[in-house]
Amino acid sequence: MKVLLPIHQAAGAERALVGGKTLALARLGAAGFQIPQALCVTTEAYRRFVESGGLRGAIARELGRKRFEDMRWEEIWDAALRIRTLFDRTAWPVDLDAALREGIRSAFGDRPVAVRSSAPGEDGVKASFAGLHESFLNVLGPAAVLDHVRLVFASLWSDRALLYRKELGLTPAESEMAVLVQEMVPAERSGVVFGESPSDPAQAVVESVWGLNEGLVDGTVEPDRWILLRGTGSVVSHHAPVREKRVIPGPAGTVLSNLPPDLSGRPPISDDEVCAVFRLALEAEAFFGSPQDVEWCFGKGLLHVLQSRPVTARSTPDGSDNRSWYLSLKRSFANLKTLRARVEGELLPAMGREAEALVSIDLPALDDGKLEEEIRRREAAVRKWEGIYKNEFIPLAHGVRLFGQFYNDKIAPEDPFEFTRLLSGTGMLSLERNALLNDLAQRLGADPLLAERVGRDGRGDAEFESRVGRLFRDYGDFFGSAGSEAGRRGVLSLLLEMSRRPPGAPGGSAGDGAALRDRFLSRFDGEARTFAEELLSLARDCYRLRDDDNIVLGRLQVALARAVEEKGRRGSGRGGEGAGPTGRAVPIEMLNDPSSPPGGGVPPIMESASFLQKDRQLVGHPAGPGFAQGPARVVRKSADLFEMRTGEILVCDAVDPNMTFAIPLAGAVVERRGGMLIHGAIIAREYGIPCVTGIPDAVHRIRTGDMLSVDGYLGIVTRQESNRRAASFR
Amino acid sequence: MEDAPALERIVRELLASQRLAVLSTETGGAPYSNLIAFAAAPDLKTLVFTTSRPTRKFSNLCGNARVSLLVDNRSNREEDFAEAAAATILGTAREATGEEGEASLALFLEKHPYLSSFARSPECAVFRVEVEAYYVVSRFQSVSELHVRR
Numbered sequence: 057m058k059v060l061l062p063i064h065q066a067a068g069a070e071r072a073l074v075g076g077k078t079l080a081l082a083r084l085g086a087a088g089f090q091i092p093q094a095l096c097v098t099t100e101a102y103r104r105f106v107e108s109g110g111l112r113g114a115i116a117r118e119l120g121r122k123r124f125e126d127m128r129w130e131e132i133w134d135a136a137l138r139i140r141t142l143f144d145r146t147a148w149p150v151d152l153d154a155a156l157r158e159g160i161r162s163a164f165g166d167r168p169v170a171v172r173s174s175a176p177g178e179d180g181v182k183a184s185f186a187g188l189h190e191s192f193l194n195v196l197g198p199a200a201v202l203d204h205v206r207l208v209f210a211s212l213w214s215d216r217a218l219l220y221r222k223e224l225g226l227t228p229a230e231s232e233m234a235v236l237v238q239e240m241v242p243a244e245r246s247g248v249v250f251g252e253s254p255s256d257p258a259q260a261v262v263e264s265v266w267g268l269n270e271g272l273v274d275g276t277v278e279p280d281r282w283i284l285l286r287g288t289g290s291v292v293s294h295h296a297p298v299r300e301k302r303v304i305p306g307p308a309g310t311v312l313s314n315l316p317p318d319l320s321g322r323p324p325i326s327d328d329e330v331c332a333v334f335r336l337a338l339e340a341e342a343f344f345g346s347p348q349d350v351e352w353c354f355g356k357g358l359l360h361v362l363q364s365r366p367v368t369a370r371s372t373p374d375g376s377d378n379r380s381w382y383l384s385l386k387r388s389f390a391n392l393k394t395l396r397a398r399v400e401g402e403l404l405p406a407m408g409r410e411a412e413a414l415v416s417i418d419l420p421a422l423d424d425g426k427l428e429e430e431i432r433r434r435e436a437a438v439r440k441w442e443g444i445y446k447n448e449f450i451p452l453a454h455g456v457r458l459f460g461q462f463y464n465d466k467i468a469p470e471d472p473f474e475f476t477r478l479l480s481g482t483g484m485l486s487l488e489r490n491a492l493l494n495d496l497a498q499r500l501g502a503d504p505l506l507a508e509r510v511g512r513d514g515r516g517d518a519e520f521e522s523r524v525g526r527l528f529r530d531y532g533d534f535f536g537s538a539g540s541e542a543g544r545r546g547v548l549s550l551l552l553e554m555s556r557r558p559p560g561a562p563g564g565s566a567g568d569g570a571a572l573r574d575r576f577l578s579r580f581d582g583e584a585r586t587f588a589e590e591l592l593s594l595a596r597d598c599y600r601l602r603d604d605d606n607i608v609l610g611r612l613q614v615a616l617a618r619a620v621e622e623k624g625r626r627g628s629g630r631g632g633e634g635a636g637p638t639g640r641a642v643p644i645e646m647l648n649d650p651s652s653p654p655g656g657g658v659p660p661i662m663e664s665a666s667f668l669q670k671d672r673q674l675v676g677h678p679a680g681p682g683f684a685q686g687p688a689r690v691v692r693k694s695a696d697l698f699e700m701r702t703g704e705i706l707v708c709d710a711v712d713p714n715m716t717f718a719i720p721l722a723g724a725v726v727e728r729r730g731g732m733l734i735h736g737a738i739i740a741r742e743y744g745i746p747c748v749t750g751i752p753d754a755v756h757r758i759r760t761g762d763m764l765s766v767d768g769y770l771g772i773v774t775r776q777e778s779n780r781r782a783a784s785f786r
Numbered sequence: 787m788e789d790a791p792a793l794e795r796i797v798r799e800l801l802a803s804q805r806l807a808v809l810s811t812e813t814g815g816a817p818y819s820n821l822i823a824f825a826a827a828p829d830l831k832t833l834v835f836t837t838s839r840p841t842r843k844f845s846n847l848c849g850n851a852r853v854s855l856l857v858d859n860r861s862n863r864e865e866d867f868a869e870a871a872a873a874t875i876l877g878t879a880r881e882a883t884g885e886e887g888e889a890s891l892a893l894f895l896e897k898h899p900y901l902s903s904f905a906r907s908p909e910c911a912v913f914r915v916e917v918e919a920y921y922v923v924s925r926f927q928s929v930s931e932l933h934v935r936r
Contacts, residue, residue: 113864120868120925122787229865664790666829666935672921673929674787752787772927 059101059152060159063094073098075174075234080364087343090360093239095163097205099176099232101152105209109146115139115213116228121675126752130731131677133457136215141464141472143210148202160198160237168194168240168305171204173211175233177224188217193270194240194305201237208235219379241360243268243353245324247279251337252286252347252367259292260284262333264324267302269351270310276388277301280323282330289334296323312390332359340364389591392455395448396597403448404605407441411611419622427623434616441612449605455598456733459591466579473732478573478592479599480742485607486716487742489531493717496523497554507555510548546698554721557702606735610712661756671757671775677730678771679737680747684724688762690755691715705764709755711736719743724766726773728754748773793922793932797873800857801826808856811846818846825897831934833915834890836905844911853879853915867926874921882914890914
């Protein structure tokens with residue numbers, strides 16, 4: 057079977073060999089439509105590539121770590137990144153490389169091409185989910201084309217595609233990808249046309265932008281939009297945006313540039329051209345027998361078809377389908393820069409001020425009516441910020457992802473998460489707090505008399521007390537019931553425990569970030585270097601802001617909890633109703649993990665009458681490298697943390713910002729919530745502590761005192777029998 | 787992560803779908819493994835297999851009744867690493883005779899009718915393994931134990 061097929065030979069090919077996009081274009085080309093010259097890298101090439109590299113098994117293993125339905129969106133993203141890195145690091149088999157290189161060279165020479173996905177399975181999807189797979193524009197030369205073909209192959213397993221794996225029928229053993237290598241049309245004007253509007257079957261929609269289509273498709277450039285009547289072709293309405301930008305070919309790839317003033321004043325296409333584009337859609341519809349969604353451009357005076365596919369209903373998720381929200385988290389660089397400015401400059405300070413204002417209120421001084429009012433006010437504030445958190449803070453995580461993918465494309469590191477080492481040392485709030493704790497612990501460690509006094513009386517000397525006072529003033533909210541005497545005792549016992557750590561214990565922010573950063577930036581010159589620096593700076597800010605927003609939101613949540621507690625205290629004092637009207641648990645889990653069921657309900661672990669189950673080896677995701685053994689400390693609430701002893705394995709459902717102060721004591725961190733970029737994993741890596749995330753039902757399957765081995769390289773937690781350490785030949 | 791009922795289902799399917807198991811016995815501190823045909827009782831607490839008396843395994847079992855068996859559904863493809871399941875079985879074996887021997891043989895032949903002449907030959911012994919635990923491995927490295935309640 058052929059690995060490369062010119063498009064004029066593909067009209068009669070099997071869809072399974074060339075994919076939907078190639079087949080549709082080939083058939084249009086054969087019927088006389090204007091299409092760019094193109095070659096199809098067939099699924100046979102994909103098959104030979106993955107089989108020579110042993111990738112089918114690797115993909116299956118990556119996706120089979122746990123039940124797919126147990127995987128959170130972030131874990132799916134992590135898995136997709138690992139798979140992408142595998143493709144990136146797998147060399148082409150020598151004969152395949154030679155055949156493709158020669159074919160591409162003779163067809164295009166060094167002329168620029170577009171490298172587009174052409175998946176056989178895509179057409180099985182009933183609804184349209186744009187951008188499941190990747191396409192790259194303006195790729196120059198056979199070597200670069202082959203690199204990008206590999207990335208398009210990998211995008212068969214992109215996070216977006218994996219979300220829709222059921223609809224796409226994705227299976228590692230059988231799914232394959234073809235790639236369309238298409239000569240770039242030097243397009244001055246581009247767009248899409250829906251022969252039938254997805255929202256009104258009587259209408260058609262034409263959209264157009266200056267420059268390349270990429271800006272329209274990924275949402276960075278707002279198009280002119282015409283609504284037409286399908287029956288007559290007459291224009292019903294024309295929406296003209298503020299035209300500022302266009303996407304044009306750069307030295308390699310594309311760049312977003314300012315639109316010259318003489319172009320911004322008029323639509324990219326004339327009224328006649330709107331009609332021509334609409335006619336093109338009707339002709340394609342007549343040819344295929346169903347309304348078409350056509351991507352087109354004007355280049356060298358001709359109207360070209362770039363791709364054509366049936367119009368499908370836009371996905372209309374029901375309430376339980378979060379997938380379109382996940383897809384919306386993918387943001388462009390420009391969009392993320394705006395978001396960063398807004399979060400850092402406005403939202404985070406505003407949330408901080410609101411938390412400050414709530415904390416400054418003297419709750420015991422309020423009468424019952426006023427307290428009730430205060431609770432409602434705090435509930436409203438928390439609700440409001442939870443919404444902002446979901447819509448504005450969580451998408452910042454994509455800044456980190458965007459950088460990660462860029463870094464991996466450039467460096468192809470063995471560890472797909474090496475890029476996170478360039479992100480640390482940004483002065484996160486939680487690390488500042490931990491540094492204060494560390495200072496106090498060191499003081500106790502250096503002064504045994506003081507430590508003894510603190511242990512005995514719960515009070516130190518004046519200086520020590522003043523520093524503890526400052527810790528509580530600035531960060532008191534973190535320690536759960538820190539306002540109370542019990543909370544204070546808890547923190548002091550934790551400090552004493554920390555003071556007994558041997559010197560050289562993890563101090564945070566260590567690492568080789570600077571060297572990696574220099575190596576990364578040294579790969580770029582000129583404008584490309586500026587871009588790389590900006591992207592790194594964006595990622596570092598996003599990384600820090602994602603931590604800080606959790607911390608500040610935590611303050612608001614604690615403020616609400618305090619008011620509810622106060623009401624509970626009064627109620628129980630009078631033998632009244634108890635926990636207050638709302639009894640609202642602080643929904644940190646819900647916040648950080650919108651996909652988890654409300655109330656954080658964990659289905660009970662089922663038992664069997666015939667067998668007693670003991671979990672021996674639990675598989676999650678490697679989120680912080682390293683190996684540690686020790687007894688488990690299962691933490692369900694903040695107060696459990698005060699029991700932590702040095703070297704214990706912190707096991708929890710989801711590390712929230714109020715808990716991370718105990719991480720420096722832990723031998724390792726294990727959590728149910730999965731992902732590389734979640735709070736607990738970030739802090740564990742900052743301290744160089746092994747971390748495994750995504751262990752299903754971790755707090756239910758592991759008990760405090762169980763002897764655990766935590767392998768942070770492979771993402772495996774092993775329960776040792778009868779509290780023995782793992783056997784060792786070393 | 788599977789619960790006990792789901793693990794029990796995995797074990798049941800494995801034992802039903804697989805004709806052969808690897809049996810490990812021991813003599814003089816040296817482990818010894820070979821393939822055997824087996825059948826499982828419906829409650830999964832007992833396994834049955836047959837062996838001729840002059841074999842090494844028979845001799846080993848006379849000296850040490852402790853056994854380990856391995857049953858898996860691998861297909862010798864890359865995907866096995868993600869998709870195959872295996873159960874390591876720990877237990878104690880003893881020869882079944884008389885009525886119990888007949889019942890055990892019937893259970894065995896229900897699954898392996900084509901082994902009838904072998905299993906019924908005079909020098910062939912029927913063994914019952916009393917299972918203590920199944921160690922179930924799935925998804926490459928996920929391991930849970932099922933200990934038989936008696």
